[in-house]
Amino acid sequence: MKTLNRRDFGVDFGLTLAAAILLPITTARADDTNMEVHIDNFVFQPPELTIKVGTTVTWTNRDDIPHTVVSAGKFRSKTLDTDDKFSFTFTNAGDYKYFCSLHPHMTGMIKVE
Amino acid sequence: MSGHHHGEDGVSRRKVLECMTWAGTGVLWTITGGVPRSLGIIDSAEAATAAAAGMTFLQISDSHVGFDKPANPNALGTLEEAINKINAMPVKPSFMIHTGDITHLSKAAEFDNADRIISQSKLDVHYVPGEHDFLDEEVKFYRERYGRGTKGAGWYSFDAGGVHFVGLVNVVDLKGGGLGNLGAEQLAWLEDDLRGKSKSTPVVLFAHIPLWTVYPEWGWGTEDGGRALEYVKGFGSVTVLNGHIHQVMQKVEGNVTFHTARSTAFPQPAPGTAASPGPMKVEDAKLRTMLGVASINFKQNEQRLAIIDTPLQG
Numbered sequence A: 001m002k003t004l005n006r007r008d009f010g011v012d013f014g015l016t017l018a019a020a021i022l023l024p025i026t027t028a029r030a031d032d033t034n035m036e037v038h039i040d041n042f043v044f045q046p047p048e049l050t051i052k053v054g055t056t057v058t059w060t061n062r063d064d065i066p067h068t069v070v071s072a073g074k075f076r077s078k079t080l081d082t083d084d085k086f087s088f089t090f091t092n093a094g095d096y097k098y099f100c101s102l103h104p105h106m107t108g109m110i111k112v113e
Numbered sequence B: 001m002s003g004h005h006h007g008e009d010g011v012s013r014r015k016v017l018e019c020m021t022w023a024g025t026g027v028l029w030t031i032t033g034g035v036p037r038s039l040g041i042i043d044s045a046e047a048a049t050a051a052a053a054g055m056t057f058l059q060i061s062d063s064h065v066g067f068d069k070p071a072n073p074n075a076l077g078t079l080e081e082a083i084n085k086i087n088a089m090p091v092k093p094s095f096m097i098h099t100g101d102i103t104h105l106s107k108a109a110e111f112d113n114a115d116r117i118i119s120q121s122k123l124d125v126h127y128v129p130g131e132h133d134f135l136d137e138e139v140k141f142y143r144e145r146y147g148r149g150t151k152g153a154g155w156y157s158f159d160a161g162g163v164h165f166v167g168l169v170n171v172v173d174l175k176g177g178g179l180g181n182l183g184a185e186q187l188a189w190l191e192d193d194l195r196g197k198s199k200s201t202p203v204v205l206f207a208h209i210p211l212w213t214v215y216p217e218w219g220w221g222t223e224d225g226g227r228a229l230e231y232v233k234g235f236g237s238v239t240v241l242n243g244h245i246h247q248v249m250q251k252v253e254g255n256v257t258f259h260t261a262r263s264t265a266f267p268q269p270a271p272g273t274a275a276s277p278g279p280m281k282v283e284d285a286k287l288r289t290m291l292g293v294a295s296i297n298f299k300q301n302e303q304r305l306a307i308i309d310t311p312l313q314g
């Protein structure tokens, strides 16, 4: 599943429009095996995501500052610069809390059913 | 924060070039008789007078070499501008401290570029790392370049001009809550390092993230910074210097003066005034007023620390 980055629109004018168009596309379907989380303004969006076992989640950093995605003992991304992505496939059910090791007040959760 | 602030009317080539010409410098401090006093700039008559009376040293911070986003497309250029300002000072400071985020992504080329520019100052530079200097997989570039003779992740102390300087590392092993962290090993070392020092010895602590709580919602503070401050409680003059928040902030609490230097790369918003602490894009005409240097002068028989920061343009 490819979502449109607001950078694809270049400037502000596209943002509202993009959001309106994207909403139905990004809504999770039951058979989705790929899900996306964006980092914007030091926030994981969505902060909590419920997925099925076998789903791959891809994080994209859309800030001008690098971030990481770390779940202790489970997964750890490299440092993500602007527009860098990190993917992880969840093969076991459970709650995966994660955070940014550079800005640990940034937290998120993946619930795998 | 992304570059969308540029969006309303686009950015002309000319404006981008203007962005590239502004820069920050540092803080010049002068030490006379044990009390640090920061002077504004570098070319002021006061700086020369103060320097004549005591030892001066400079603080620069947050060079973010490698950063190239709209808030400042040429962070290396503004660092060079800062160093040129320093080289033009009427009185050469004794040395310089750099309070971290030398680089943006801890890449070897970024460290090389930073070295190439900063070494043009021909000053001894005492570094502490920022979180952006520890992003390489093995966390070795910073330590290989600047870590010689340091303990742990890079902490150390030295004496100059009758003042005891302690460089601390609070960007390792960051915990939930988002604050900086010194850790038990470093705190034990600090306590030991200060033990036996005469309480009349002026102490300067410097670290990347503020040791005091500036704004915890953005991680602007150090979880166990209070422990470090307890160890310096009995000293007559304590100065705590940091970077990280890219703006001047100062407070005096008893014998302790806290001071944050500007960045040489890009400004960040005042606490709570934006959606995130990310780089702040301001009007080009205003940019240089938001970057700067600091100078410090330790003055004999003066118990009060006066800090004057000087922006590149004011």
Ligand SMILES: [Cu+2]
Pocket (backbone or CB within 6 Å): A066, A067, A068, A100, A101, A102, A103, A106
């Ligand atoms: Cu982060």
